[in-house]
Amino acid sequence: MFEATFAAELASRIGSTVEVTTDNNLIDGILSSVTSDLVLVIEVNNGYGTVKQYVSVDSINYIRFPVAA
Numbered sequence: 001m002f003e004a005t006f007a008a009e010l011a012s013r014i015g016s017t018v019e020v021t022t023d024n025n026l027i028d029g030i031l032s033s034v035t036s037d038l039v040l041v042i043e044v045n046n047g048y049g050t051v052k053q054y055v056s057v058d059s060i061n062y063i064r065f066p067v068a069a
Helices: 002-011
Strands: 017-021 026-034 038-044 050-056 062-064
């Protein structure tokens, strides 16, 4: 039940910079897409291309939206 509300809130923030924390990963990037099951975060690696990280909504422990300075 909470997952649907959580995914809907994340979907409203597509395009934002995010930090996604799971049990064993910290992913920094741009929130690209959200479904009811998956979140796609695109990491930009300073000239080495981009990395797409798909994260299960169930495995997310914490999401932070850092404020740009």
